[in-house]
Amino acid sequence: MTGEVATLSVADAVDRLRSPDAPERFSPVSGQPLIAVELGREGRALAHHELAAARESLRRIPAPSVGLRRGSLGQGAKALVDHFDVVVNTPSELARLGERVSANPRAASTLVQLLRHGETRDVEAGLVAESLAYSTLQAGPEFATWLAGHTRGPLRPDPRPAVRMWRELDRLHLELDRPEKHNAYSAAMRDALCEGLALAVADDHIEEIVFSGAGASFCSGGDLDEFGTLPDPATAHAIRTTRSAARLLARCAERVRAEVHGACVGAGIELPAFASRVSAHEDAFALLPELTMGLVPGAGGTVSLPRRIGRQRTAWLALSAERLPAETARDWGLFDELHAVEPG
Structure with missing residues (x-):
């Protein structure tokens, strides 16, 4: 799917979504990998029972659904707009999403299904579902294609602990410390971070956990x-x-203040999004690149991000794999406050 993506009117979409073969028609394996609907084009008046059936189908079809917001919304569009996986504002934005989805349709389908059903899960259930989905895709053809094209560097032990941990009275500092690799989230970093967070969970005398990163990037x-x-x-x-x-961040989230800057990629935005407060430098940006690898976010992002910015914006961020600049991240609620970058 390249170039402009064909869109349906609201009425045509409802008719197709109500069809018994809708899951087959809109599927990454047997039909269209994406359904796109022009929300400003109604087509005809729609009955309540038709719209109710379409809403249920939008939750059930495997393929991502995208609403293109153009012009004023009629009754049908208003009834459906919150039920699409993503809502975009321009045909070019829709085209970019279409290209991403077509390149990795199984991962895109898995992502939106995970997000749809995540709205009714608690944090623990959401993390388990995310991990199962991630592992499923690790065994799939899209990740295999990415892996075959990726040149892996040699695995070398870090010259120092991957996370610096120190305490100031009732404040615990956890600083990601692989600046030479822009704090790439390694197994050693994960284990060290879990160790520090487990301490915070166990010790209720720790009133604040400051989560930060050394060097040019948060992570x-x-x-x-x-x-x-x-x-x-x-x-x-x-x-x-x-x-x-x-899981550990979620357990002590009300005490966590994340301080982010530079690249906040993958785990670098999924983890701080659990914090009760995210303070960002103006040079910070968020990015979820996993779909381009045939995967979904795997560090908790399908749980943490929707709780901050909602399901549709999370889906856009993951499906588009585009950078979200600091100001937009703040406006959406992913960052709580911005600070100027200090000189030097």
Whole structure:
């Protein structure tokens, strides 16, 4: 799917969504990998029962659904707009999403299904579902294609602990400390972060946890040199659900203040989004690149981000794999406050 994406009127979309074969028609394996609807084009008046059936189908079809907001919304569009996976404002934005989805349709389908059903899950259930989805995709063809094209660097031990931890009275500092790799989130970093967070969970005398990163970036996401190094997806799932920084952050979230700057990629935005307060430098940007690898966010982002910015914006961020600048992140609620970058 390249170039302009064909759109349906609201009425045409409702008719197709109500069809018994809708899950087959809008599917990454047997039909269209995306359904796009022009929300300003009604087509005809729609009955309440038709709209109710379409809403249910939007939750059930495997393919992502995208609403294109153009012009004023009629009755049908108003009834459906909150039920699409993503809502965009321009045809060019829709075209970019279409290209991303077509390149990795299984990952895109898995992502939106995970987000749809995540609205009714608690944090623990959401993290388990995310890990299972991630492991499923690790065994899939899209990740295999990415992995085959990725040149892995040599795995070398870090010259120092991957997380600096120190305490000032009732404040605990946890600083990601792999600046030479832009704080790429490695297994060693995950384990060290879990150790520090476990201390915070166990010690209620710690009133504040400051979560930060050394160097030019807060965190550039998962260490790509480690991708595909575990023996199998089942083991990867077991490790993710055993050593989960996301779970620990959620347990002490009300005491966590994240201080982010520069690149906040993958885990670098998924984890701080659990914090009760995210303070960002003006040079910070958020990015979820996992779909381009045939994966979904795997560090808790399908749980933490929707709680801050909602399901549709989370889906846009993950499906588009585009940078979200600091000001937009603040306006959306992903960052709580911005600070000027200090000179030097």
